[in-house]
Amino acid sequence: MSKEVELDCLGEACPVPLIKAEKALEGMDVGDVLICQIDHSCAMKNVPEWAREQGHNVEVEEVDDGEWEVIIEKVK
């Protein structure tokens, strides 16, 4: 059974969401889903870019004005 982790990065400035996501993903199994909640426009760019670069499945949803959820499915 794959699990789902929500990561609250609201109010965190740029490199912090990325590092948090990196750390959280490390402790997860293949097939697990990480939902990273962010509201910093810069993290909106580098978190998905990094995760795609790593080969994971990535989706971005704008939940509210200026608030996003980056959904990362761990692939490897």
Place this chain on the structure above:
Amino acid sequence: MGDEQQAVQGEGGIKRSSRTRTRKKKKNQIPLGIMALVFIVAVGIILAWTVGGNVALFWMLGSSFGFILQRSRFCFTASMRDPYLTGSTSLTKAVLLAFAVTTIGFAAIKYGAFIKGLPIPGQSYVVPISLATVVGSFMFGIGMVIAGGCASGTLMRVGEGFGMQMLSLFFFIVGSLLGAAHFGWWKLNFIVRGPRIFLPDVFGWVGAVVLQLLTIALLWIAADKWAKRKSSSSSH
């Protein structure tokens, strides 16, 4: 419920079991955008009438610059930080490209004044370089990564309504004021001791532009190679 289930699955097909928040209906932002545009143009016209054309031009350029900065997610901080942090150099390359464009543009402006025998504009920005430049930029680099943005990035994100960076902006102003107040001492004791180099004086106009573009091109290639190497070894 059926509608929401579909929305949860999305186009990419990542399955999510939970949906903690119900989605708020997003407001259409286009009317607000048009209002902002009308406001910016109106202020520009008023400035041109009352203060002068130059100030109106600064206003329009500043507004456009901010808009482009926000939409493009252009970030000088990330351009310096991400190569180390994630191995991504897309912003590094964007900044280098911007440097290349401005190199040509500024060389044209300066050379244009030079061949007409006019004083070359912007020469007061040719300031001495020394170890102080290196130490200062290193400190600025640490500061901007912690603050989450350089000067333009901080201003842009304050405009987006990001709370933490309003704090950054406040202390940015405090620091700038302190720096300005003590600048005379630093200038006298550290800055003026370095050599003042204007590249066209040393290499000629063509030589200076070619040398600078070549340097930027080499950095671009290095950034490209760095990203490829990082992504091929990123199995951690």
